[in-house]
Amino acid sequence: MNSDAPSSFASALSPATDPEPSTAPALLAEIDQSCRAPVLALFGCGLVWLLAGTVLAELASLKMHWPDFLADTDWLTFGRVRPAHLNAMVFGFASECAIGIALWLMCRLCRTPLRFAWIILIAGVFWNLGVLVGIGGILAGDSTGIEWLEIPAYASPILFFSYALVGVWAVITFRFRREPRLYVSQWYILAALLWFPWLYSAAQILLILQPVRGTVQAAVNWWFAHNVLGLWFTPIGLAAIYYFIPKVIGRPIHSYYLSMLGFWSLALFYNWNGMHHLVGGPMPAWLVTVSIVASVMMTIPVVTVAINHHLTMVGHFHKMKFSPTLRFIVFGGMSYTVASLQGVYSALRSVSEVTHFTHHTIAHAHVGMYAFFTMVVFGCIYYIAPRLTQREWPSASLIHVHFWGTAGGILLYVGLLSFGGVLQGLAMNNPNIPFLQIVALTRPYLIIRTVAGIIIGTGHLAFVINFAWLLARQFEPYRGPVPLILAGTQPVK
Amino acid sequence: MNYGPLLFFGIFLTLASSWCGLVLIPQLQFGRLEPVTVEATQQLYPPNRSGLAERGMAVYRANGCLYCHSQQVRPEGFGADIQRGWGKRRSVARDYLRDIPVMLGTMRTGPDLTNIGVRQASAPWQLLHLYNPQITSKGSIMPPFRFLFEKHRIRGRPSPEALLLTGAFAPEPGYEVVPKPDAEALVEYLLSLKAITPLPETK
Numbered sequence: 125m126n127s128d129a130p131s132s133f134a135s136a137l138s139p140a141t142d143p144e145p146s147t148a149p150a151l152l153a154e155i156d157q158s159c160r161a162p163v164l165a166l167f168g169c170g171l172v173w174l175l176a177g178t179v180l181a182e183l184a185s186l187k188m189h190w191p192d193f194l195a196d197t198d199w200l201t202f203g204r205v206r207p208a209h210l211n212a213m214v215f216g217f218a219s220e221c222a223i224g225i226a227l228w229l230m231c232r233l234c235r236t237p238l239r240f241a242w243i244i245l246i247a248g249v250f251w252n253l254g255v256l257v258g259i260g261g262i263l264a265g266d267s268t269g270i271e272w273l274e275i276p277a278y279a280s281p282i283l284f285f286s287y288a289l290v291g292v293w294a295v296i297t298f299r300f301r302r303e304p305r306l307y308v309s310q311w312y313i314l315a316a317l318l319w320f321p322w323l324y325s326a327a328q329i330l331l332i333l334q335p336v337r338g339t340v341q342a343a344v345n346w347w348f349a350h351n352v353l354g355l356w357f358t359p360i361g362l363a364a365i366y367y368f369i370p371k372v373i374g375r376p377i378h379s380y381y382l383s384m385l386g387f388w389s390l391a392l393f394y395n396w397n398g399m400h401h402l403v404g405g406p407m408p409a410w411l412v413t414v415s416i417v418a419s420v421m422m423t424i425p426v427v428t429v430a431i432n433h434h435l436t437m438v439g440h441f442h443k444m445k446f447s448p449t450l451r452f453i454v455f456g457g458m459s460y461t462v463a464s465l466q467g468v469y470s471a472l473r474s475v476s477e478v479t480h481f482t483h484h485t486i487a488h489a490h491v492g493m494y495a496f497f498t499m500v501v502f503g504c505i506y507y508i509a510p511r512l513t514q515r516e517w518p519s520a521s522l523i524h525v526h527f528w529g530t531a532g533g534i535l536l537y538v539g540l541l542s543f544g545g546v547l548q549g550l551a552m553n554n555p556n557i558p559f560l561q562i563v564a565l566t567r568p569y570l571i572i573r574t575v576a577g578i579i580i581g582t583g584h585l586a587f588v589i590n591f592a593w594l595l596a597r598q599f600e601p602y603r604g605p606v607p608l609i610l611a612g613t614q615p616v617k
Numbered sequence: 618m619n620y621g622p623l624l625f626f627g628i629f630l631t632l633a634s635s636w637c638g639l640v641l642i643p644q645l646q647f648g649r650l651e652p653v654t655v656e657a658t659q660q661l662y663p664p665n666r667s668g669l670a671e672r673g674m675a676v677y678r679a680n681g682c683l684y685c686h687s688q689q690v691r692p693e694g695f696g697a698d699i700q701r702g703w704g705k706r707r708s709v710a711r712d713y714l715r716d717i718p719v720m721l722g723t724m725r726t727g728p729d730l731t732n733i734g735v736r737q738a739s740a741p742w743q744l745l746h747l748y749n750p751q752i753t754s755k756g757s758i759m760p761p762f763r764f765l766f767e768k769h770r771i772r773g774r775p776s777p778e779a780l781l782l783t784g785a786f787a788p789e790p791g792y793e794v795v796p797k798p799d800a801e802a803l804v805e806y807l808l809s810l811k812a813i814t815p816l817p818e819t820k
Binding site: 204270311314331336339473480481566567 | 618619621624625627628629631632634635636638639640643644646647648649650677678679680681682683684685687689691692695696697700701707708709710711712713714716717718719720721722723724725726727728750754755756757758759760761762763764
């Protein structure tokens, strides 16, 4: 810990504040020890993808207002860099971190160590290989041309093999649980682990191996793409929020009943949302209408979860000042509410008529994927990594740079681009405004997006440096307080 | 909810519901649409694409044109697609029967291309625009696709395919810019994009 860090900062990360006195520290230490190599490897590789994805994002953003920038190389053209960015973030960074978080949470909540952790390590190697081959393929011009599923067919089996190891292993861990009671986080994780392979394999088969005819492809495409966020990242993000808010502030979740309502209403409604990406498109009206109705119904799980989390947090918001985990997680949780409510109104036909084909949609995607999920991932890593490495975060200043860079950057990004998107949509629906005039109108917002991207990227860099430094501390002799004492025999001073 | 099997069952059932509703039923409803014979011309609609246009579609896909250009005209009274001249009628499911993958697009950084083959039927214009959008559309933010072209020294007579570049866009004297096969294919595909044939379902 740096000398400039507030003293309370250390205590927020220390086991002294661990609100689980009933659990034998020895068991927690055993679990953390078993997860150490695979989870840290998943986080580490995930963060490398985060940096790669940030560079790709910045390139794509620059090209949107500076079309001549790096325009002479085919693999750097906008239309390849953009899907490369999406896939690096979604399948590289976010999925790897999600798997790491899900496995660690599963072990902690089942009170059982991760057996044969090397299996997860092998899965991690193959997952990274799959993403690398996939993104290489996209840049080489082999993209499938299907949004969120651009990774070419030759890379998908590698990903699928890797996922099979992870999914099976997580369910086996669940079967070995020593804790008979299931916590709400476990429902979400189990659901995500079962939903994802179904979605991915169904989309892979119906869009790439045996493509269905005509616009049925579009239906499958958006059923899949929307559910990657809704049924893969969202449940794992919510599982983490449900775990870490009570954990950090030391009080149980407000209501078991609300948790249950939130879970089952999400399970029922979210997976019906996808067709709102096709409002006005060449689809039967009923199909789109069903999704709009389901999108509006999403208000139930979202408001339920928001109330449940808020009533848990009430009176404890000041702790966000001292715990980076809480700060990121609460920011993520609030963004989940915003993202979903934005999703509700954007799905309405009257709003979609304006915003559908504009930057408003891009901004909305970033509220969900970034302001919600990515921020939650950061919060989780702030809690988990010190417990796995048995070391404290090296620099509090870097944590500040990380939080303010990412939070400030994404607010700027989302706020201005949402607004610019509405202007763009209104102009587009006025046939008297020439198209090039609309392009000129959006340009300032695209430039601000590049600036926001640089701010966010600075935050990422600070985080990755801090994380690498934390890992490097492994090689230093142990000193200072550690999150958990391995043997569990001595209390931490 | 401490009973594992019940949880698994619920998780399975919920996704199964939307799989049926949003994947299976659409497949049953319009997954077996067939091309129709248009009475006036006695030709099949949508027509088969030429091999060159198919190759151009692959170029379109590989270079991610769909991230900025949609291929769908929304109905009259919903947006201004038809008033903007992007189509004479709305797009319908039958328009896409020959497309693998279907590239409807979700973004209009650039204009819709459903009928670009009707709206801008000149191949030389398309080539100039691809080579450098500033030539034909000043202020555009579309990237130039110079890598689909090559510049070489003129040997003997200038080649007939050479772009007519003037002013600041012209290559140095003695050189010419010609489209590579991929550029020719892409233009062939763009010119094949026409969805104006009236169909019973568009009336």
